[in-house]
Amino acid sequence: MWFHSFIPKLQVGEDALDTLDRLACPLGPVAALVVGRHAIADGIADRVRKNLQEAGVASVIIQGPPGEPTLAECARGLVEARAASCSSVIAIGGGSVLDMGKCIAGLYYHTGDPGSVVEEALYQSPRDVQALPWIAVPTTAGTGSEATHVSVLSDPDRGLKQSMRCDRWYAQAVLIDPKLYVTxxxxxxxxxxxxxxxxxxxxxxxxxxxxxxxxxxxxxxxxxxxxxxxxxxxxxxxxxxxxxxxxxxxxxxxxxxxxxxxxxxxxxxxxxxxxxxxxxxxxxxxxxxxxxxxxxxxxxxxxxxxxxxxxxxxxxxxxxxxxxxxxxxxxxxxxxxxxxxxxxxxxxxxxxxxxxxxxxxxxxxxxxxxxxxxxxxxxxxx
Ligand SMILES: [Fe+2]
Incomplete structure (x- = not known):
């Protein structure tokens, strides 16, 4: 038997970023914006916040990882997203940022201390618990993380890189704006x-x-x-x-x-x-x-x-x-x-x-x- 999973919505085009609100509005009033350094430095995060604000969606910025996401960084993101009572996650960046955003969305409703929740998901497997809806906005063409249900984290204490996956972790939507890739x-x-x-x-x-x-x-x-x-x-x-x-x-x-x-x-x-x-x-x-x-x-x-x-x-x-x-x-x-x-x-x-x-x-x-x-x-x- 074949079983395939796909992404419900895909929006592609130059300046598609300015229409992010169309995808974000149906997902609730508060978005966690998980963004990489470049997205902040290049003004992309501010542009998105403004677009969402005009559409009535509040947002909180969660800094993405400088390299591959670690257990500790994902736990920190989870704390920040929960503190803001987010209704969705929007991850803007390369594969590492998307993996971190996916992890925060996927583990948002897992009860327990964030550090233990991330560790348990990575080394056992994620519990079959509802995920927050999330939107992927990739800025590098490579890992394909925007299309997968897999999140790869590193654990510096153990010297390991490990992946975890869950069928509930697919993005609700992917937005591809070619202008985000030019840098x-x-x-x-x-x-x-x-x-x-x-x-x-x-x-x-x-x-x-x-x-x-x-x-x-x-x-x-x-x-x-x-x-x-x-x-x-x-x-x-x-x-x-x-x-x-x-x-x-x-x-x-x-x-x-x-x-x-x-x-x-x-x-x-x-x-x-x-x-x-x-x-x-x-x-x-x-x-x-x-x-x-x-x-x-x-x-x-x-x-x-x-x-x-x-x-x-x-x-x-x-x-x-x-x-x-x-x-x-x-x-x-x-x-x-x-x-x-x-x-x-x-x-x-x-x-x-x-x-x-x-x-x-x-x-x-x-x-x-x-x-x-x-x-x-x-x-x-x-
Ligand atoms: Fe690969």
Whole structure:
């Protein structure tokens, strides 16, 4: 049986931010605005507050996390949202800010001390309790957090990064305004865009893929492969920014329903070990994992190659041409082909491979992965 979840409302367009009140009004009188540093510095938070105020919606600002959200930051946000008796959450920022906003909305009605509530949800699982409605306003095209029911938190005390998920945690609405993306610098555009592209490709061939999710994955792959390099070179190109943003959203919808694969299983331990941003780690790993998957995913990769116009239907080298395309895209955006310069040495491989095996993403990989399989993929990155 297939079961799919989607986002009820999507609003896309230049200056869509000024129509946020249309989405926010039905959600009640007080919104918690979870915003990143840039959204505050660039005046976006003030613009939103004014728009909401004119529509009769009061708002309280909750500062987003400086990096990945931690347990303590989410607990702090929960305290602030409860103190203001919020009726909704609006998260404006990159994936980390959205994850924190989603966590506050998801855990708002969980009874108990906020610190314990967040910890219990992260290490056991979120209770099946109603969530506050929330709106996602992404400002980077990458994680697809706006489309998923997953929140990823870090726990510095334990040195862990952990995800939690709940079917009640999908956003009520997503607002995509291409103008919010133009300040992302090229290296951020490259890394986050490659995260989205990896998610599109992995979800297309994952064991959980269905014809419905594959339609999303294919279109995400097409939009991202055509627009990412333009957004990288010319951040002011609003068409490219819109297409990367919509591609990222579609990839998020695909992955939340179909799951991912070995790239994401390896990207977390690799990213933590070498201090590499998630999207950059995905980009480096992607061609290597695709080669490992070729014997079972050739057809899926060939479909994507045809969807983005790389090859004609029936070309026997179609799957390889997609891998070549990814390697060239990485090179054009200054992303290395291996982890050597990041500090990887053969002695690290056993531990990194072992850390990837329990991941849900690794288990969704189209080709089953043993310890020695993961080790041989990593050996290719030396
Ligand atoms: Fe990712």
């Amino acid at each position: 992302a610098p090229p290296h951020v555009t490259a890394a986050s865009g490659m995260d989205a592209l990896t998610q599109a490709i992995e979800s297309h061939v994952s064991v959980g893929a269905t014809p419905v999710t594959q339609a999303l994955s294919r279109e995400a792959t097409r939009l991202l492969s055509e627009s990412l390099i333009t957004a990288y070179h010319n951040g002011q190109d609003l068409t490219a920014r819109r297409d990367t943003a919509v591609g990222s959203f579609l990839a998020g919808l695909a992955l939340t329903n179909a799951r991912l694969g070995l790239v994401h299983g390896l990207a977390h331990p690799v990213g933590i070990r070498y201090g590499i941003p998630h999207g950059r780690a995905c980009a480096i790993l992607l061609p290597h994992v695709m080669r490992f998957n070729l014997e079972v995913a050739r057809q899926g990769y060939a479909e994507l190659a045809a969807a983005i116009g790389l090859t004609d239907e029936g070309d026997p080298r179609a799957a390889e041409s997609l891998i070549d395309f990814i390697e060239q895209l990485n090179e054009k955006m200054g992303i290395p082909a291996n982890l050597r310069d990041a500090g990887m040495i053969p002695e690290h491989i056993t531990e990194l491979a072992a850390a990837a095996l329990p991941s849900g993403s690794t288990r969704a990989n189209p080709r089953s992965v043993s310890q020695s399989d993961a080790e041989s993929v990593l050996a290719g990155l030396l």
